[in-house]
Amino acid sequence: xxxxxxxxxxxxxxxxxxxxxxxxxxxxxxxxxxxxxxxxxxxxxxxxxxxxxxxxxxxxxxxxxxxxxxxxxxxxxxxxxxxxxxxxxxxxxxxxxxxxxxxxxxxxxxxxxxxxxxxxxxxxxxxxxxxxxxxxxx
Amino acid sequence: xxxxxxxxxxxxxxxxxxxxxxxxxxxxxxxxxxxxxxxxxxxxxxxxxxxxxxxxxxxxxxxxxxxxxxxxxxxxxxxxxxxxxxxxxxxxxxxxxxxxxxxxxxxxxxxxxxxxxxxxxxxxxxxxxxxxxxxxxx
Amino acid sequence: xxxxxxxxxxxxxxxxxxxxxxxxxxxxxxxxxxxxxxxxxxxxxxxxxxxxxxxxxxxxxxxxxxxxxxxxxxxxxxxxxxxxxxxxxxxxxxxxxxxxxxxxxxxxxxxxxxxxxxxxxxxxxxxxxxxxxxxxxx
Amino acid sequence: xxxxxxxxxxxxxxxxxxxxxxxxxxxxxxxxxxxxxxxxxxxxxxxxxxxxxxxxxxxxxxxxxxxxxxxxxxxxxxxxxxxxxxxxxxxxxxxxxxxxxxxxxxxxxxxxxxxxxxxxxxxxxxxxxxxxxxxxxx
Numbered sequence: 001x002x003x004x005x006x007x008x009x010x011x012x013x014x015x016x017x018x019x020x021x022x023x024x025x026x027x028x029x030x031x032x033x034x035x036x037x038x039x040x041x042x043x044x045x046x047x048x049x050x051x052x053x054x055x056x057x058x059x060x061x062x063x064x065x066x067x068x069x070x071x072x073x074x075x076x077x078x079x080x081x082x083x084x085x086x087x088x089x090x091x092x093x094x095x096x097x098x099x100x101x102x103x104x105x106x107x108x109x110x111x112x113x114x115x116x117x118x119x120x121x122x123x124x125x126x127x128x129x130x131x132x133x134x135x136x137x138x
Numbered sequence: 139x140x141x142x143x144x145x146x147x148x149x150x151x152x153x154x155x156x157x158x159x160x161x162x163x164x165x166x167x168x169x170x171x172x173x174x175x176x177x178x179x180x181x182x183x184x185x186x187x188x189x190x191x192x193x194x195x196x197x198x199x200x201x202x203x204x205x206x207x208x209x210x211x212x213x214x215x216x217x218x219x220x221x222x223x224x225x226x227x228x229x230x231x232x233x234x235x236x237x238x239x240x241x242x243x244x245x246x247x248x249x250x251x252x253x254x255x256x257x258x259x260x261x262x263x264x265x266x267x268x269x270x271x272x273x274x275x276x
Numbered sequence: 277x278x279x280x281x282x283x284x285x286x287x288x289x290x291x292x293x294x295x296x297x298x299x300x301x302x303x304x305x306x307x308x309x310x311x312x313x314x315x316x317x318x319x320x321x322x323x324x325x326x327x328x329x330x331x332x333x334x335x336x337x338x339x340x341x342x343x344x345x346x347x348x349x350x351x352x353x354x355x356x357x358x359x360x361x362x363x364x365x366x367x368x369x370x371x372x373x374x375x376x377x378x379x380x381x382x383x384x385x386x387x388x389x390x391x392x393x394x395x396x397x398x399x400x401x402x403x404x405x406x407x408x409x410x411x412x413x414x
Numbered sequence: 415x416x417x418x419x420x421x422x423x424x425x426x427x428x429x430x431x432x433x434x435x436x437x438x439x440x441x442x443x444x445x446x447x448x449x450x451x452x453x454x455x456x457x458x459x460x461x462x463x464x465x466x467x468x469x470x471x472x473x474x475x476x477x478x479x480x481x482x483x484x485x486x487x488x489x490x491x492x493x494x495x496x497x498x499x500x501x502x503x504x505x506x507x508x509x510x511x512x513x514x515x516x517x518x519x520x521x522x523x524x525x526x527x528x529x530x531x532x533x534x535x536x537x538x539x540x541x542x543x544x545x546x547x548x549x550x551x552x
Contacts (some may be wrong), residue, residue, distance in 0.1 A: 016316075017326065018312055018313070033294050037292045037293070075327055
């Protein structure tokens with residue numbers, strides 16, 4: 001839908017009523033929950049869950065998130081969460097977009113993740129190995 | 139304010155806008171966050187924080203919560219959270235009430251907490267020792 | 277699974293990682309979100325969503341919630357949310373239980389809902405009409 | 415603390431235990447709640463709350479958020495939330511930073527807010543009037 005984004009994973013989601021605030025739209029912080037849940041579902045689907053990473057001494061940590069809010073979601077609305085994966089130096093960059101069922105953009109986000117192994121910042125080679133085939137560029 | 143309740147701790151709080159849902163009132167689950175935060179602040183104030191309990195191998199776990207919703211809170215509203223502490227058999231019972239600044243009841247709750255030490259249910263003697271002087275009856 | 281409960285609706289759910297707290301288990305307030313979401317999905321499925329009720333001047337409000345915590349859910353765990361519906365005087369009582377995939381009880385809850393029509397407490401006849409066939413007893 | 419930021423408002427805050435996730439640190443989305451709460455407290459303090467704006471037909475909406483995560487907060491930690499206010503074209507830009515009590519950076523964020531009046535994007539003149547003296551540049 002965004003021509004510059006190569007999605008490798010997508011999942012349908014639906015707004016839960018408690019996620020909507022007094023203005024009748026999904027609260028701005030809740031979109032970060034949607035994005036996080038999508039990343040974790042992707043990792044599980046790709047074969048290396050956050051739980052497994054943690055048990056191996058690998059902790060992916062967020063270093064930067066940029067979110068553009070395009071159009072708000074409301075009560076009970078269904079939407080689609082799409083994800084692409086690239087690199088910027090040692091960082092992993094999740095390109096994550098949400099769309100309405102009609103394909104209208106809801107949120108466009110870039111999520112930069114650093115890899116901490118046993119307390120030290122690394123290039124995250126175990127993750128490159130696990131997710132290599134999904135990376136946009138190598 | 140409730141004659142049958144002996145409060146031993148209270149703290150002022152204020153609704154944060156993101157806690158209010160599309161009906162313009164604080165979402166029902168958020169009151170449990172208020173109650174939990176009050177319990178943890180009480181424990182810290184009484185000299186034994188949840189972090190310390192955990193590091194000593196003591197894990198208080200909720201076994202039952204009863205909440206009566208009296209009058210909803212709205213955007214930006216200030217309120218007071220009050221807490222009493224009793225026992226029911228091996229359980230600790232937190233009697234927790236929220237009131238508006240005018241003293242009107244918002245929520246009336248009983249929160250039963252079991253004490254797990256090193257994986258086993260106990261009578262929570264270290265907690266009785268720490269909180270003994272605050273217990274309603276012994 | 278609970279012999280004394282006649283379920284009329286159930287849905288599969290899965291823990292999202294951000295719902296788990298520092299003790300590695302789902303935070304106690306989050307279960308109320310699960311229960312609320314299930315009620316709203318039931319109402320939508322039964323043909324009368326909370327949005328429609330509200331637009332007709334009907335506002336169901338929680339009056340009391342009793343939750344027994346049986347066994348905690350953890351990271352990424354799947355579970356099933358089941359719902360029955362009865363009455364207690366003018367109130368609707370949602371009997372809501374959560375189970376692990378193996379059928380072990382997670383949470384057992386009774387949720388009492390009052391019906392406010394145009395600002396006044398009523399017996400909720402429009403809801404009785406909509407949900408009548410699902411009510412345990414009449 | 416950040417020399418390039420002119421703060422006009424600050425408030426002390428404290429992590430609530432339910433905001434911490436299974437990794438023992440505040441969940442990434444929760445920082446957006448801290449930032450939102452700070453903006454709303456600032457507006458109330460400056461004399462024009464979000465409730466009043468809404469009642470006048472003015473709805474500030476987020477258009478973009480950029481968050482850099484510097485150092486995570488943990489259980490029970492106190493921190494300070496600081497806010498500056500500038501403009502970028504028709505947008506208001508809240509420069510919002512969180513610091514530990516020792517002055518170490520936790521989060522550095524830019525929050526762009528558009529002003530919708532009666533359904534149309536405007537330059538937000540009522541807000542310029544209300545917040546003019548706090549704007550970095552005019």
